Amino acid sequence: MKRSWRIGGSATGPANRLVAALFHLFTPRAIGRTLATLPLLLSVIAEAAEVESVRLWRAPDHTRLVFDLSGPAEHKLFTLSNPHRVVIDVSDTRLAAAFDALELDGTPIAQVRHARHNKRDLRVVLDLKQATRPRSFALRRLEEKPDRLVIDLYDRVEQEEKTLLEVARERDIVIAIDAGHGGEDPGASGPGGLREKDVVLAISRQLHKAIDRKPGFAAKLVRTGDYYIPLRDRVNKGRALRADLFVSIHADAFTRKDARGAGVYAVSSRGATSETARFLAQRENESDLIGGAGSLSLGDKDDTLAGVLLDLSMTATMTASLDVGASVLAQLGQVTHLHKKQVEQANFAVLRSPDVPSILVETGFITNPHEARQLRDPAFQRRLAEKLSEGIVAHFSSRPPAGTWLAANRGSRREYTIARGDTLSAIASRYNVSVTALKKVNGMRNSVIRVGQTLTIPSG
Numbered sequence: 001m002k003r004s005w006r007i008g009g010s011a012t013g014p015a016n017r018l019v020a021a022l023f024h025l026f027t028p029r030a031i032g033r034t035l036a037t038l039p040l041l042l043s044v045i046a047e048a049a050e051v052e053s054v055r056l057w058r059a060p061d062h063t064r065l066v067f068d069l070s071g072p073a074e075h076k077l078f079t080l081s082n083p084h085r086v087v088i089d090v091s092d093t094r095l096a097a098a099f100d101a102l103e104l105d106g107t108p109i110a111q112v113r114h115a116r117h118n119k120r121d122l123r124v125v126l127d128l129k130q131a132t133r134p135r136s137f138a139l140r141r142l143e144e145k146p147d148r149l150v151i152d153l154y155d156r157v158e159q160e161e162k163t164l165l166e167v168a169r170e171r172d173i174v175i176a177i178d179a180g181h182g183g184e185d186p187g188a189s190g191p192g193g194l195r196e197k198d199v200v201l202a203i204s205r206q207l208h209k210a211i212d213r214k215p216g217f218a219a220k221l222v223r224t225g226d227y228y229i230p231l232r233d234r235v236n237k238g239r240a241l242r243a244d245l246f247v248s249i250h251a252d253a254f255t256r257k258d259a260r261g262a263g264v265y266a267v268s269s270r271g272a273t274s275e276t277a278r279f280l281a282q283r284e285n286e287s288d289l290i291g292g293a294g295s296l297s298l299g300d301k302d303d304t305l306a307g308v309l310l311d312l313s314m315t316a317t318m319t320a321s322l323d324v325g326a327s328v329l330a331q332l333g334q335v336t337h338l339h340k341k342q343v344e345q346a347n348f349a350v351l352r353s354p355d356v357p358s359i360l361v362e363t364g365f366i367t368n369p370h371e372a373r374q375l376r377d378p379a380f381q382r383r384l385a386e387k388l389s390e391g392i393v394a395h396f397s398s399r400p401p402a403g404t405w406l407a408a409n410r411g412s413r414r415e416y417t418i419a420r421g422d423t424l425s426a427i428a429s430r431y432n433v434s435v436t437a438l439k440k441v442n443g444m445r446n447s448v449i450r451v452g453q454t455l456t457i458p459s460g
Helices: 014-025 028-046 196-212 231-240 275-285 287-291 303-332 369-376 378-398 424-430 435-441
Strands: 049-058 062-069 075-080 085-090 093-095 109-117 121-128 132-139 147-155 173-179 217-221 245-252 263-267 344-346 358-365 414-417 454-457
Touching: 075 132, 085 132, 085 147, 121 147, 173 196, 173 231, 196 217, 196 245, 196 358, 196 369, 196 378, 231 245, 245 378, 263 303, 303 358, 303 378, 358 369, 369 378, 378 414, 424 435, 435 454
Parallel strands: 049 093, 093 121, 173 217, 173 245, 245 358, 263 344
Antiparallel strands: 049 062, 062 147, 075 085, 085 121, 109 121, 132 147, 263 358, 414 454
């Protein structure tokens, strides 16, 4: 028997035609097929997430435990005392990894236990050696990174920052050295599994040694091991150290393997100065999505006031950053090929310090097979670090900050290293000498100068 459905109006009206079409979709045969596949559909929907792997990282002030998940999962965290424990309940999740391989030495975790909870959930218990301040957050799948659950255990006793002490009004010039990426964020990858985070940490350690050997200088590593530090925290640590310069070390990457050369970048409030710089800034800034800084509070400062203050302060800071960058770039060109002959500017988050001159050094392209071999070589890492050190020292030797040991011990022989934008007449005016005397003491036949060139300043 033919069934007739009528909502109103003509039987052939739009509403009635829609109802008739829906009715034909739900014929007895179609419904039967749906019911036959219903158990399979329900099993897929109800399938629990899995903890596929577990990793542990130790940083100076906290321990990070990461669960790699097959899919997103809700979780709850709470603490217990006597003895101290952290309990994590992960909803509708089962464990497919093992905790036995975790290296717990040097962490506040004594052991890790797990069990089923409420028949469906995974309960993980961290037995602690001492009290901690736990924090947890979930990270959704990002490119090749899976869904993750991150547990941070912050040490109760705050580690004392080694800040600068001014003694007898003569202090060291402090250089904060930031090895990019780390821990959860490996950075770019090169041939043979070469990882950016490992290369830049090795170069940073060499740079630390090179600078520390210079009288009047003190180098401080922002990242001392294989762990992740959010970009904003890196900037804040440079400021907490009262650094005179913040240097972030990276290794470049590009889709084309023939891309090559080192580069130096300073921050730009107007955006990037080239497509390459824009691409690099976007790639480096995504590190916080990988490492999980998105859950951190950025404070409650008034945006308008903060913007005005930042603009005023950044003007002088950017100028100083460009000057020291030019000095560093001139030295880098003596040991490796340069991607660009001038300091570029891009909106790197790690360089956004309002009062600390900051540069980002791309030491070469890790995706270029030749440069990857160089970056892997400890001898090349040392040479590169030495040139970086020489560029930094040359800049501050020519214009030492007031109150530093270097300013008080310059001696009668004065030297100046040419920076970006310098002219011979401006240098002569700065030191209250004539251009003629300046050219004579340096054996110059004309007024042509180059970035990185060191001039002797005649006595007045």
